[in-house]
Structures are given as structure tokens and as C-alpha cells.
Amino acid sequence: MIEYRIERRSGVSTYQQIVQQTKQALRLGQLQPGDKLPTAREVVELTAINPNTVLKAYRELEREGLVEPRPGLGTFVRRSLARPEAAADGPLRAGLVGWVDEARAAGLEREDIAALMASVLEQRFDTGVTPAGATNEDNGGTG
Amino acid sequence: MNNPTDGQPALEAVGLGRRYRGGWALRNCDFSLPAGRICGVVGPNGAGKSTLLALGARLLAPTEGELRVLGEAGNTPDLRRRVGFVAQDKPLYPRLTVAETLRLGRELNPDWDHRTAQRVLDQGQLDPKARIGSLSGGQRTRVALALALGKGPELLLLDEPMADLDPLARHQLMGILMAEAAERGTTIVLSSHILTELEGVIDHLLLVQSGRIRLAGDLEQILDAHRLLTGGDGSRLAPHTVVERRSTGRTTTALVRTDAPVDGSWESSRPTLEDLLLSYLRSPQTDTATDREAAA
Numbered sequence: 183m184i185e186y187r188i189e190r191r192s193g194v195s196t197y198q199q200i201v202q203q204t205k206q207a208l209r210l211g212q213l214q215p216g217d218k219l220p221t222a223r224e225v226v227e228l229t230a231i232n233p234n235t236v237l238k239a240y241r242e243l244e245r246e247g248l249v250e251p252r253p254g255l256g257t258f259v260r261r262s263l264a265r266p267e268a269a270a271d272g273p274l275r276a277g278l279v280g281w282v283d284e285a286r287a288a289g290l291e292r293e294d295i296a297a298l299m300a301s302v303l304e305q306r307f308d309t310g311v312t313p314a315g316a317t318n319e320d321n322g323g324t325g
Numbered sequence: 326m327n328n329p330t331d332g333q334p335a336l337e338a339v340g341l342g343r344r345y346r347g348g349w350a351l352r353n354c355d356f357s358l359p360a361g362r363i364c365g366v367v368g369p370n371g372a373g374k375s376t377l378l379a380l381g382a383r384l385l386a387p388t389e390g391e392l393r394v395l396g397e398a399g400n401t402p403d404l405r406r407r408v409g410f411v412a413q414d415k416p417l418y419p420r421l422t423v424a425e426t427l428r429l430g431r432e433l434n435p436d437w438d439h440r441t442a443q444r445v446l447d448q449g450q451l452d453p454k455a456r457i458g459s460l461s462g463g464q465r466t467r468v469a470l471a472l473a474l475g476k477g478p479e480l481l482l483l484d485e486p487m488a489d490l491d492p493l494a495r496h497q498l499m500g501i502l503m504a505e506a507a508e509r510g511t512t513i514v515l516s517s518h519i520l521t522e523l524e525g526v527i528d529h530l531l532l533v534q535s536g537r538i539r540l541a542g543d544l545e546q547i548l549d550a551h552r553l554l555t556g557g558d559g560s561r562l563a564p565h566t567v568v569e570r571r572s573t574g575r576t577t578t579a580l581v582r583t584d585a586p587v588d589g590s591w592e593s594s595r596p597t598l599e600d601l602l603l604s605y606l607r608s609p610q611t612d613t614a615t616d617r618e619a620a621a
Contacts, residue, residue, distance in 0.1 A: 188525065190521065190524045190525050191521075191524075193597070196525040221507075222507045223507040223508050226500065226503035226504055226507050227500045227501065227503065227504040227507075229500070230496050230497075230500040230502075230503055230526065231503065231525045231526065232503065232506075232526055232527065232528050233503055233504075233506050233507035234363075235528075
């Protein structure tokens with residue numbers, strides 16, 4: 183079961199942190215369809231945050247079709263966000279590992295690499311550049 | 326969880342005032358707190374927070390106006406059963422042991438929830454045979470909270486509940502309070518001057534300053550109504566109600582209350598709870614009267 187870690191001073195609202203951490207677990211396959219999310223009571227007892235925040239985050243995940251409430255039972259995962267292309271043994275990951283090793287060998291620190299990665303992501307995604315031969319991302323996942 | 330919007334407010338103040346021999350501790354207070362909320366009562370020492378909570382617990386009577394609690398204007402045995410109160414000095418019987426104190430709670434409260442009360446104590450590894458008088462301040466706080474939670478109240482009034490707890494105990498007890506709210510829809514009103522303690526916890530705010538209510542309402546709505554502005558000296562603040570304005574060198578930072586669009590020369594962001602509270606606390610002179618003038 184997923185355990186949320188809430189950073190109070192991160193500047194990201196607690197509600198957003200729960201949404202993001204759930205999606206991250208769905209992407210990494212730590213949460214799979216049919217898995218149960220912790221109840222609001224369980225989350226707030228461990229994290230000491232407002233229960234309405236948890237319910238709001240679960241409603242948001244429900245609106246996105248990722249989870250569904252089953253009355254009297256709890257909230258369950260409906261859909262995974264895991265992409266086979268991003269799997270641990272996939273070629274994309276292997277390529278990235280090779281690139282990170284190269285960057286370290288060139289003397290870049292962890293922060294330098296993260297900054298470079300963020301900058302490239304921003305450039306490639308936010309300027310409307312589309313890779314050659316790419317299909318629309320929304321259609322790609324479910325086919 | 327109960328629906329927080331149904332039924333009557335948990336607290337409703339109309340023209341509420343309380344005078345002591347030395348003068349007015351609270352005056353002209355009007356606010357309404359919906360049931361099911363977790364409300365922070367914030368303000369400097371001596372602002373009137375404890376007076377407000379004691380009025381809610383019916384330990385004090387108003388000098389003028391009224392404070393309805395769970396819909397009731399007076400003080401009835403039924404109301405006392407539905408409201409839990411932990412005072413700042415945690416009054417308990419020093420000669421009783423921890424176990425005897427808990428038994429007292431069970432005998433006095435028909436709906437006693439022993440499991441919850443016991444859990445609060447077990448978490449702190451309190452010796453049931455220890456006398457209350459021999460406990461540390463933090464341990465007494467635990468016993469007082471165990472008693473208040475064991476009552477299973479609809480409304481829990483807590484005056485500086487976390488002040489003498491270590492960080493772990495604070496986190497554990499806040500977790501138990503939030504779990505109570507999640508399970509029973511308990512309305513929780515807690516006063517604090519530790520602002521970071523309230524971040525992520527409260528969804529409703531009462532800012533008390535010099536015996537007046539300066540801000541009252543849904544926390545998200547209050548934050549949405551304010552902007553934190555940073556800009557050069559040429560920028561204009563005119564259409565907005567300025568809560569606080571500070572200048573360092575060429576840069577001016579201001580917290581404004583506004584629903585008008587912000588001039589493009591300002592860098593504008595939504596304040597955090599701490600930004601908002603600090604700005605208000607640093608500038609006690611801006612009261613609601615000037616707000617109204619500026620809005621007119």
C-alpha cells in the first residue's frame with residue numbers, strides 16, 4: 183500500500199502532493215489496478231494533515247479516471263500509468279543510464295544533470311516541438 | 326465523514342464581546358464556523374484567543390452579543406456532553422493517577438470511547454499508575470487530550486494544545502486529531518501561535534488581533550483573495566487594499582487584498598498561510614474599517 187510523505191514547506195499544496203505521489207506510484211507500477219488506496223483516516227493519522235485534503239485529492243484522481251470509490255470498501259486503482267516503454271529493462275532507460283554515466287564522466291554533478299534535464303524537457307515540450315514520427319501521446323497509451 | 330455543509334454552524338458569533346476588569350478582551354466579533362471544519366484561531370498573545378475558546382466552552386459568559394455553540398445559545402448539560410475543551414493550563418486532578426483520571430472520564434461520560442483515549446496514552450507510553458502531579462507538561466497534555474477525545478465530542482476546542490509537546494508527540498497527537506475528524510466529522514477549533522503547526526492542518530481561519538476578528542472564513546478563499554506582490558518602485562498599488570508593504574532598496578514587497586487584476590509590472594503570487602499571517606500580524610493598524618474605506 184502506498185504511504186504518502188508530506189513536505190509542509192515545499193510550496194506544493196498537500197493536496198497536489200498526494201495526487202502527484204499517487205501518479206508517481208502508478209507510473210512506476212507500485213500501484214496496480216485493483217489495489218486499494220489507504221483510507222483518509224489512515225493517511226491523516228500518519229501524516230497529520232487535514233482529512234478534507236485527502237478526500238479532495240482522491241476526488242481529483244477519480245475525475246481523471248485513475249481510481250474509483252467502492253462504497254463501504256474504499257478507493258481502488260482503476261488504471262495504471264505504467265508505460266511499457268519506460269520499464270526497468272527497456273531500451274529507453276538503458277539509453278538514459280548511458281547518458282547519465284557520460285554526463286558524470288564529463289564532470290557534471292547531480293544538480294547539474296537535473297538542471298540540464300529540466301531545461302531540455304522544458305525546451306522540447308513547452309515550445310511545441312514534436313519528435314519526428316511521434317503519435318499523439320494521448321492515443322499512444324491505450325491504443 | 327459527515328457532510329460539513331449540512332446543518333447549523335458549529336460556532337456562530339453575533340456582536341460578541343467580553344469585558345474583564347481591565348477592559349474589553351473581545352469586542353464586536355461576528356463570524357460563523359461551519360460544522361466539520363478544522364479551524365485555526367491565530368493571533369498574538371493577549372489577542373483574545375483564550376477568551377474566545379472559553380466562551381465556546383461556556384466557562385465564560387459574554388458581556389454582550391452571543392456565541393451559539395452547535396446551535397445552542399445557552400449552557401445545557403446536553404451541550405457540555407457534545408463539546409470537548411482542553412484549556413491552556415490543562416487542569417486535571419494532580420492527586421489522581423493516569424488510570425484513575427481515565428476512569429473518571431468513563432464514569433462521567435455516557436458515550437465514553439475508551440479505545441481512543443487509551444490509544445492517546447499508549448502512544449506516549451504513560452505509566453497508568455503515575456500521579457498526574459508527577460507528570461511533565463507534555464504528558465499532562467496527553468492525558469487532557471485523551472479525556473477530551475474519549476468524550477467523542479462533536480466540537481473540540483483546544484487552547485494552544487501543542488505548546489509543550491516535543492515534535493514527535495506533536496505529530497502523533499495531530500494525527501490522532503485528524504483521524505477523529507476523518508472518522509466522526511468532528512469540528513476542531515485550535516488556537517496556536519506556532520504558524521507552521523497549522524499549515525496543511527486547518528481549512529478555516531479566525532485571525533484575532535486586539536480583541537477583534539480581522540479575518541474569518543474558508544482558508545482557500547482567504548488565500549485566493551490575497552496576492553503577494555514584488556516589484557519596482559514605479560509600480561502602483563492604488564486599486565488594492567494594502568495589508569502590508571515593505572521596501573528594501575529598489576524592491577517593494579506587498580501583501581494586498583484584491584479581486585481586481587494586478588498591474589503587469591508586479592510579480593504576483595498566491596501567498597502561503599505563513600506569508601498571509603505574518604503580514605497581518607506585522608501590521609496591526611490595518612483594521613476592517615480601513616479595508617472598507619479603501620473598498621469604497
